[in-house]
Amino acid sequence: MLDDFLNRHGWSDAVREPLAGDASTRRYTRLRKPAARAILMDSDATPVAPFLRVQQHLATIGLTAPRIFAVDEVAGLILLEDLGDDTFAALIQRGGDERALYEAATDLLVSLHRSPAPAWAETYSPAKMAAFLAPAWDHCVAPEDKGGCHRIETVLRDLLDHTWDDSAVLLHRDYHAENLIWLPGRGGDQRVGLLDFQDALAGHPAYDLASLLQDARRDVDPALEDAMIVRFCAATGRDPARFRAAYTLQALQRHTRILGIFAKLAVTRGKPGYLAMMPRVRAHMKRCLSHPIAEPLRAPIEDILLKPAYA
Known part of the structure; x- marks a missing residue:
């Protein structure tokens, strides 16, 4: 399902780099192509709707939340803008x-x-x-x-x-x-x-x-x-x-x-x-x-x- 998601959205050939997770069960992977980067969020069956609605609100009021490139709510997958590593x-x-x-x-x-x-x-x-x-x-x-x-x-x-x-x-x-x-x-x-x-x-x-x-x-x-x-x-x-x-x-x-x-x-x-x-x-x-x-x-x-x- 994950590979199919990436293939449908043009990221199947990207180099995958697992990132450190948070306290949840979500998994994050950095995707690298010669001229582009993105973050794949795999919610591990946790509903993604809360993330999407908060992201939309933050973007609407002019704050920086990662842009959404693609979503499969059933699979719990989101392709996100990569904001980098400078926490x-x-x-x-x-x-x-x-x-x-x-x-x-x-x-x-x-x-x-x-x-x-x-x-x-x-x-x-x-x-x-x-x-x-x-x-x-x-x-x-x-x-x-x-x-x-x-x-x-x-x-x-x-x-x-x-x-x-x-x-x-x-x-x-x-x-x-x-x-x-x-x-x-x-x-x-x-x-x-x-x-x-x-x-x-x-x-x-x-x-x-x-x-x-x-x-x-x-x-x-x-x-x-x-x-x-x-x-x-x-x-x-x-x-x-x-x-x-x-x-x-x-x-x-x-x-x-x-x-x-x-x-x-x-x-x-x-x-x-x-x-x-x-x-x-x-x-x-x-x-x-x-x-x-x-x-x-x-x-x-x-x-x-x-x-x-x-x-």
Whole structure:
């Protein structure tokens, strides 16, 4: 089926180069011909419709998502524009201008949030965010501590409700330096290429900024994080204190969920590399818990997720 797809769209003679995958079961292959390149995404039976509709929305509002060259929805195959290998993470590792890249990523979120969330985007509401903590309870909590999970969900949901912003925006939901491609030949926000956006939902404007600045995969200097929060608030006219409180809770929910996802990937998918990131995630959680807004969560989370045996 794959070979037939490539043959139908003129890529059967391309050199194939498998690329490193993400946390999903999707597979990516770079296709090279003498005068052209593309990326083949094989969704491994995962529906591709979410990816296609988010891609269309991002392109419609003038942001850079890979162009779609060909699709076979039944087979779960998409032929995509190849945006290259210059992820923000890779560029920074090679000595690139970290602050300039993070400014561009922050400014892109400002632009993204100017457009209303599309009608198809389900809301990542406080109740849904609390329910999405299940992977942490399943994979990171000792059996004798399971009773505390419901309390954390209830308290976090109430705090998220208290800081909720009615102007829900489209969330990328995995907005970090390895999913952003630098395209200096383009202008403005289009210099930032977006990857891995198929899980987009509508939610609080702080969520993607927290994902960017409290990255599970790399360290971001707290001074840079603070500067980008200031930049975002100035550009959007948000009250800094209220925004920082919401940012803290959005980050804490994300880190708690990620802790469970990483543990699950290590155990069920044979990907132990994710375990090496968990100390950083727990460190982020401890920072979040030091904010006054998170005080009601400090003891229960420390008791069941940040024990010395786990931290």
